[in-house]
Amino acid sequence: MDILTLDLPGIRKVASGKVREIFDLGEHLLFVATDRISAFDCILPNAIPRKGEVLTQLSDFWFGKMKFVENHLVAVDFAAFPEVLKPFEEQLRGRSMIVRKAKPLPVECVVRGYLIGSGWKDYQRTGAVCGIALPAGLQQAEKLPQTIFTPSTKAASGHDENIAWDECVRMCGESVATQARDLAIRIYEEGRAHAAGRGIILADTKFEFGILDGRVILIDEVMTPDSSRYWPAADYRVGISPPSFDKQFVRDYLETLDWDKTPPAPQLPADVVAKTAAKYLDAYERLTGLKL
Numbered sequence: 001m002d003i004l005t006l007d008l009p010g011i012r013k014v015a016s017g018k019v020r021e022i023f024d025l026g027e028h029l030l031f032v033a034t035d036r037i038s039a040f041d042c043i044l045p046n047a048i049p050r051k052g053e054v055l056t057q058l059s060d061f062w063f064g065k066m067k068f069v070e071n072h073l074v075a076v077d078f079a080a081f082p083e084v085l086k087p088f089e090e091q092l093r094g095r096s097m098i099v100r101k102a103k104p105l106p107v108e109c110v111v112r113g114y115l116i117g118s119g120w121k122d123y124q125r126t127g128a129v130c131g132i133a134l135p136a137g138l139q140q141a142e143k144l145p146q147t148i149f150t151p152s153t154k155a156a157s158g159h160d161e162n163i164a165w166d167e168c169v170r171m172c173g174e175s176v177a178t179q180a181r182d183l184a185i186r187i188y189e190e191g192r193a194h195a196a197g198r199g200i201i202l203a204d205t206k207f208e209f210g211i212l213d214g215r216v217i218l219i220d221e222v223m224t225p226d227s228s229r230y231w232p233a234a235d236y237r238v239g240i241s242p243p244s245f246d247k248q249f250v251r252d253y254l255e256t257l258d259w260d261k262t263p264p265a266p267q268l269p270a271d272v273v274a275k276t277a278a279k280y281l282d283a284y285e286r287l288t289g290l291k292l
């Protein structure tokens with residue numbers, strides 16, 4: 001069953017993001033990934049079949065692998081969900097998590113191992129990314145000599161803005177910022193090593209951390225195609241922007257239209273939807289070695 005929007009009678013919705021619907025369960029939150037897809041920061045009108053399931057199950061896979069970091073996960077198996085959610089099995093199963101409530105840090109913890117996207121743009125202009133100086137002469141999509149932490153603000157709407165480390169410290173406090181940075185780099189590097197063994201390059205990714213009982217914990221989604229830039233290793237070449245794993249068909253299609261990238265976004269044709277759904281599934285199966 002495709003899910004674009006979700007309301008659960010009797011259960012209070014606390015937030016609706018670009019992709020997730022979040023409900024209050026008292027002590028915990030119900031964190032539901034819909035099949036919505038966004039491109040150029042706009043939500044598109046189509047559902048991508050099984051996308052919500054892929055995001056949730058892949059996050060669960062990574063939470064399970066990254067035992068060194070405390071995370072928000074309470075339950076992902078529908079059988080372990082509380083009684084009040086039992087009537088909603090059809091909508092929730094596979095795509096939902098019960099999570100602990102944390103206070104999200106006001107920054108997005110972006111980690112980059114390759115020079116691409118806004119990092120490449122920054123570098124061309126300034127020779128640095130988020131104030132981190134890099135060697136001269138690097139090319140687009142080149143692997144960086146070391147992983148860099150390039151936090152950004154969380155824009156309530158529109159595009160996130162890169163910030164310097166000092167600004168991140170001002171916003172989070174030095175101890176919390178340092179913990180989040182060190183954890184983010186370690187999770188990325190372990191994730192990248194795992195992906196490399198499966199023929200996939202993890203170019204960069206974005207984590208969110210939150211505070212729970214004074215501790216820094218990993219929240220939100222983890223190293224999904226939505227929060228990460230994955231490239232098939234076979235298509236990788238320095239000097240070009242390699243095709244990303246998931247949204248390439250969507251972006252390519254939208255670029256052929258005369259659309260100014262502000263809402264409302266146009267409808268996607270069925271073949272673009274089907275190819276995109278296949279890409280998400282493929283990412284899940286290649287990274288985990290499992291069938292969904």
Ligand SMILES: Nc1ncnc2c1ncn2[C@@H]1O[C@H](COP(=O)(O)OP(=O)(O)O)[C@@H](O)[C@H]1O
Nearest residue numbers: 017018019020072099100101102104208219220
């Ligand atoms: N354990 C948690 N406690 C509180 N808030 C969380 C938790 N995990 C994730 N969040 C928040 O839930 C939202 C996730 O919904 P999503 O659709 O991805 O939103 P966005 O469009 O902001 O990316 C984010 O704002 C994130 O900060």
Ligand SMILES: [Mg+2]
Nearest residue numbers: 017018019220
């Ligand atoms: Mg999000």
